[in-house]
Amino acid sequence: MKHLRTPLTDEAVAELRAGDRVAISGILYAARDATHRAMVEALEGGEELPVDLRGQVIYYMGPTPARPGRVLGAAGPTTASRMDPYTPRLLDEGLKGMIGKGRRGPEVVEAIAEHGAVYFAAIGGAGALLSGRIKKAEVAAYPDLGPEALLRLEVEEFPAVVAVDSKGGDVYSRIHR
């Protein structure tokens, strides 16, 4: 198990290999489909992003509503490939890591290797367990997107597996191919 702290440094990312188990602590930004579309549309319109993504990690997640007294409801990862069309553009902005579930497309794996970034897989469907690792949550931008608003999360020992490493190594491509 490797312990990582965000924002991620190039050195820390370079050491990671597909299949490594990691525990991530620090800030994550939670964003899903609509949030990605909003960010990329902002960039294409010549606007600045609402947050500086350099060294940051985006978690593909849309939680259930929190019960009173809780930080968040269930908070597991959603399918990462739906974010593929937006990912290379965000990597250009300095995004260093992503957390989701499932395979990435070949263009994204290539872009990850090009930028020396990393894609982690968290356990899809383990929403209750992962919710417990999130200590704080607040809306960082796009509050009008409701459950798809950009959230700033503070996590402790968030469990994940390196799915695509900075050399383009892909945990899914090793399986029975």
Added chain:
Amino acid sequence: MAIKPEKLLNKSLNKKVRIVLRNGMEYRGILRGFDEFMNLTLEGVRLLGPEGEGEDGQDIGSLMIKGYDTMLIIPERRAEFFILSRTILATMRTVELQRVSDSIKEMAVEACHDARGDLLEALKGALEDEDSPLGRDILEKLLENAEIAASERIPYCQDTGTAVVFVELGEEVAFDRPGLVEAINEGVRQGYQEGYLRKSMAADPLRRGNTGDNTPAAVHIEVVPGDRLKILFAAKGSGSENMSALRMLPPSAGWEGVKEFVLETVEKAGPNPCPPGVLGVGLGGNFETCAILAKKALYRGIGRRNPDPFYAGKELELLEAVNGLGIGPQGMGGRTTVLDIHIEARPCHIGSLPVAVNMDCHAHRFREVEL
């Protein structure tokens, strides 16, 4: 616009009417008069007996009936509808729609928090058989997740899904009021709101947006003989639903073609449907009934085989082949790709062999209740 009772009664004055008393006795006669208390005077009266049992009746001449005792006054030319509905109602079992809403609400909240016993057993069994260290780690975390979800009342997964409801409606069941589908949606609305579940229904497939209350549910109503009412509920996530597939095979493809299609579907899905889950396989029917069969197959308990030994054997054969793919928990390699496979079959056209594979994830939120 309000119509006063005396205006309606005026229409029946000097005409044949049927009177039903509160005690069930029925009379037929000519309405000659009424007063402000609905006391009635009748001529040429025939006593038809309780629930009109002697339809010819007994001549009893003139009669005054107290308004207080009267339950219904029906023009005789309309009486056949009354007799028909009375006959039907006598053979029907009445269920309050409120109970339908309440049970949907309860099943939604419970399904999203409390993993079914057979699922937990299957996950534990898989952990014993799994060789991959990463796979074992994931299975352990899934069991831990189920425990946290149940004890801390956090949904097992944040995708609390589309509500899928099958109703097996006995022909002898009547509801206390109209609106079965709305009662189902009301249960979904309340369950997802009060249970802190995610509202995941886009209002339009292209224009998107959100319906705000997780309705509408996907509702399938099957009329079955008898007076039982069974309601099956599922909270179906999109990760696995998106990886599901249907193919219209030629009959010559046979079992080998079916098997190949199922393996191809699972392989293509890889990690996306959140393995290890359950596969529902529909065989036969036509384009739409095949897909519904596959969905309904998912409601069967894990470890329960098709009652037809032929298909029970096919299920086991398929289970071994699918788990031989090596996709493993979360698609990261291992023996446990699915926990079970359920096949449901039905007759199909002589020129068709439809096959549908409905994938489900490890959350497997399926419930049923009889009302």
